[in-house]
Amino acid sequence: MKLTVNGKSHDIEVEGDMPLLWVLRDELQLMGTKYGCGIAQCGACTVHLNGLAVRSCQVPASAADGMSITTIEGLGQPEALHAVQVAWIEHQVAQCGYCQGGQIMAASSFLQFKPNPSDEDIDRAMSANLCRCGTYPKIREAVKTAAAKLRGEV
């Protein structure tokens, strides 16, 4: 099967039911996408599939065939950050940081559809991503800052 990951095309020969998460991590060595629960409860494995945030632990490789995938590495890099990452760094959101790639992928997808989100919108969009360190208050601030950045206000 053919996957386009962060703009780069890969021919991959794996079982059709191997979750995209493990294709990314163990076949393509893209380790920014994390394994946390394997049952769509934590969101650490969130990637964009044709621009939409999905749980890569729930997407069989066969379903991603021919699709375009963006991982946290593809969203932005230390020298070329995405606005959401800039906000995350400004607010120093991360503690252990293990969930933050998934949080950023969830936020960056959602802000495309809700450029000016209310607190309730943010709650709804982010409540499926678990953070055991309790960075939620900082995430809330960072999402608001990121939204303002994406709107070109700051």
Place this chain on the structure above:
Amino acid sequence: MGRLKTITRRTFLVGSSAFAGGVAFGTFLANKELENPLAQNLKAGAATFNPWVLIDEQAITLIVPHMDMGQGVASVQAAMIAEELDLEMDQFKISFGVPDAAYYNTALAAEAVPFRATDTSLTAETMRGLVGSLMKIMGAQVTGGSTTVPDGLNKLRVAGATARETLKLAASVQSGVPVEALTTVSAAVVLPDGQRLPYTALANTAAQLKPVHHDTLRDPSQWRLLGQPMQRLDVVAKSTGTLDYGIDLVFEDMLYAAVNINPRKGAALKAYDDTHAQSMRGVKQVLSVTNGVAVVADNTWRAFKAAAAINCEWAPAPYPAEQADHWQAVADSFTEERLDKVWRDDGDVQANMAATPAVQTEYKAPYVAHQPLEPLNAVIRVGTERVDIWVAHQLPRFAQQKVAAITGHEAEHVYLHQQYAGGSFGHRLEFENVILAAEIGRQLPGETIKLTFTREQDFAQDFTRQIGMARGTGAVANGQVTVMDLQVATVSSSTSQGKRMDTPMPGPDKQITEGAWNLPYAIPHFKVAAYRVPELAPTSSWRSVGASTAGFFADCLLDELIHAAGADPLAERIRLCDEPVAKQVLIEAGRLSGWDQPLPPNRGRGIALVESFGVPVAEVVEVTNTEQGIRIDRVTVVADVGQVIDPINFDNLVKGGVVWGLGHAMNCQITYADGQAEQNNYHRHAGMRFHQCPDIVVKGLENARQIRGIGEPPVPPAAPALANAIFVATGLRIREMPFDQHIDFV
């Protein structure tokens, strides 16, 4: 080494109080200067001044041996060295270093002795000193007990100052300018004419010199880094997916392993059938390991799948199979025989108890799991001469010993490569992943193998927090609390943990009533007794340890007594408080939360104060009773750590601690059925979710004499403050965690 090892094994007593037997023969070793591990295999031209600073022509490397599990200690340890060494935060690399006695923890002793944190009597200080010596003898390199800042603040600044003064001497040797005329700034020694000699250019000369020990430290008013908002060293990497945790390491030709271990913790595997697993794609080997099987494959997912496909026949649990029997064992432990210690006995509780106590209640705290988001893992390669293991561990020297015992190498030939951890909360004080990796590696010598636990295996094998109950009574008179009598019964997590560290924990377990016996209140008649429940399912240290249960029991009981007295919860706590630092914390929490402002119907405000790890923390929780359940609107937190060294991390850790404390109180417990934990993933042990998170207002006070850590102390007051708030909003007293057994949350 033989003798040292014996001392270590027999006398490691963190969390316990009986230690005196091991101390006496330690004086000689305690006074001995420890060798600098950086001095071994030092490259030509590289200079090391102490175990924390290494400079060569290319780079400045600072060693930050406390494990970073998200609490930001990699940055703060480096900042403490950099402060005196005159480095900016982007002028050095960090290394987690190697497991070594030189990195023993100097601050753990405060927790291990049976004295209140505010007790500065000669006896208390002497005991702290003795236990501190013991930590040194044992080379107790421990990340835990909220000790990184108190452990490091002096010694790491001295390390920086010593390196600085030695570099100045090197510059003097090179330039002929007297040391007194030299200054340092931004990783360089500055000559009187303004010329800058970079430290890296001085390394070769400095390497020839004996380090100039310098322990006169700069006044905090001169600090450039400490006490100021700092950008964490790892924040960019953690926001871009470029930080590798242990689980992310990749080596050439690496194999991937998964395990299937008896979910009845500690019980054997009787038989297994791996016929199907053996034929699955990518499977290389099925191996026997302690109490289970391991699959080695060419991909993590294939290993997971094959491990789950092995049919196992498990032996029964070595503890009661059903949860009801655990609770019964706890309830049956309030007896003279099970009395561990009366930790506090002020006044005369018995003589002053009313015929009908104002309150007579029972509280419960369940087992809860650690479950940091990064599942347990380790990469191992067992060679003939050496073993390499890449793992994040809070007790790296113990982990090294565990591996050595399995592979048959000397401990010094086990190279433990410390990693950033994706959370811990105490989970990485345990050894399951380390032991299993070593067992797998031993059977496949020369191979590099990454073991990853599935989330389900991680839940099943997690050593939870202690289970416990409390019985409380008391009396009130004239609007005041006059008698409080609290009996706490829990299993001893210290003893359970000590077993797995091959270290007996003799004597009473201080953690059973921690957070209760040391409450800073002068209730005229006040008794706190600890009862030790016989060992049940294995338990361990869980963020804030004993105070997470006893703190809940004690503050809830006090709140009920205050209510019975008809007093204001805040005012009566302030009146009772006899420690000035804690009293100020209460007063400030009241002010900052707007305690005096009336709330509309269906809303409630609760306060709790618990002191743990020497830090009094007050939290005011505000809730609304909505149609969808309880909504937590706002939490105000005031804590006094003596001095806030890293304000951003302080803020993050307090907020995180509140979320941790509230979330587990709301909806988390581990229960056993058929000897297995019934909760096997986050859908049954979620903790707090984003939409449930309140606004959290944080304030750090700096009145305390001693500097303390903040990783754990914000946890214990969260649960009782929430229970107390729910009572005000609804009239319902919830006396057992998790609260969702009694009330819904939005």
